[in-house]
Amino acid sequence: MSNMKPLDVVLENGTLIDPATGLSGQYDIGIQDGIITAVSESLKSVAAEERMDVTDHHVIPGMIDTHAHVYEHVTGKFGLSPDLVGVYSGVTTLIDQGGPSCMTIGGFRKFIAEPSASRVLAFISAYLVGGLEGHLYPDLYGPNGVNAEHTISVAKKNLDIVRGIKAHAEIGGQSRWGMEVIKIGQEIATAVNLPLYIHLGQLWPTADSAPIPSSEELIRELLPIMKEGDVLAHPFTRHPGGFVSDEGEIHPILLEAVKQKQILVDVGHGSHFSFEVARRILDAGIIPYTLGADMHGYNVAIPDAADKSERAANPFSGVAPFNLTIAMSELLHLGVALEQVIEMVTSHPAKLLRMEDELGSIAVGREADISVLKIETGRFKLSDNSGESVIAEKLIRPTFCLRAGKRFDATSVFVPEAIVA
Secondary structure, rough: OOOOOOEEEEEEEEEEEOOOOOEEEEEEEEEEEEEEEEOOOOOOOOOOEEEEEEEOEEEEEOOOEEEEOOOOOOOOOOOOHHHHOOHHHHHEEEEOOOOOOOOHHHHHHHHHHHOOOOOOOOOOOEOEEEEEHHHOOOOHHHHHOOOHHHHHHHHHHOOEEEEEEEEEEEEHHHHHOOOHHHHHHHHHHHHHHOOOEEEEOOOOOOOOOOOOOOOOHHHHHHHHHHHOOOOEEEOOEEEOOOOOOOOEEEEEEHHHHHOOOOOOEOOOOOOOOOHHHHHHHHHOOOOOOOOOOOOOOOOOOOOOOOOOHHHHHEEEEEEOOHHHHHHHHHHHHHHHHHHHHHHHHHHHHHHHOOOOOOOOOOOOEOOEEEEEEEEEEEEEEEEEOOOOOEEEEEEEEEEEEOOOOOOOOOOOOOOOOOOOO
């Protein structure tokens, strides 16, 4: 090691956990020109311009948030600043879920993806309207608001940032249009060979003239439309029409689909998350594949936000403080192993994006996307929007990240303060 070229940066004395390579333990990481050039038990003998001591910290591949809403300004109050959700929260890569559509992807590229320090990708909306003001207007999300041909064409021209298709399967829409939009969404996803990411859990009121569909009916109609590698979001939702039936049981056919059909599950935390439902899902043997935070302007604390009454009345609102690392802490508290939780924000989303050769690992030759976390020990209060609070003994907090070798400290206003119990 003593003959190595001087490095730009060495991260030393940290505990590395990299599920993709299987490395776990104390390792030093050397970086040159934004690229990982060495992963070793010790780089103390190697010259370096800067040494970052990460003693008592966990060093993991750059975190990937699979459910972000960062089409800032265009999606109104819904869209957050990409870098406040991303690098300044210790997250190196974001997937905007359904913000841009075939009509607005150009603006997303120019004003969000290109100028952001965070890597920003998208699961493009199946709907022409995209995520304008966070899906407040259900009449815009029916079959007449979808253009499969145009969306397929635009997605194919933007495959560097478009990595999937987003649609909604929820009882409000089902009462109006059945599963027609999901079928069109699958037509789009299949044509461009990308996964279809499907929202579960009621968003909109049911149509006045239609009977309220049962959640079992929705699941039975939905699953035959899905293909291997598609994603169901919000398994822990407190809203009707999710993974739990009207009788409070896990849908048997859903269990079978996840285990046999290789349908993937994304947490999609947001204001949907319920500890009670999460326990049921986990006890049934469903472990989410990825862990999207689903932060947006109605469920995170925004300093000096105007019109708090409008915020409170919004159907997507939430007051329980959370971000990606709080969601990780909740899963840890619920008994999911730390290594599995880390997989959900690193190697698994990299595979979902079909970018596992670029993302999700701290390996020599890779771009230096690295997240540094502090796992605090004590008694910490975590809460959901159903009113339940728990006391967790571990709290995962972001300290900083490296994005292509450049350091960003976790100073975002969207990183909640620890609530000591």
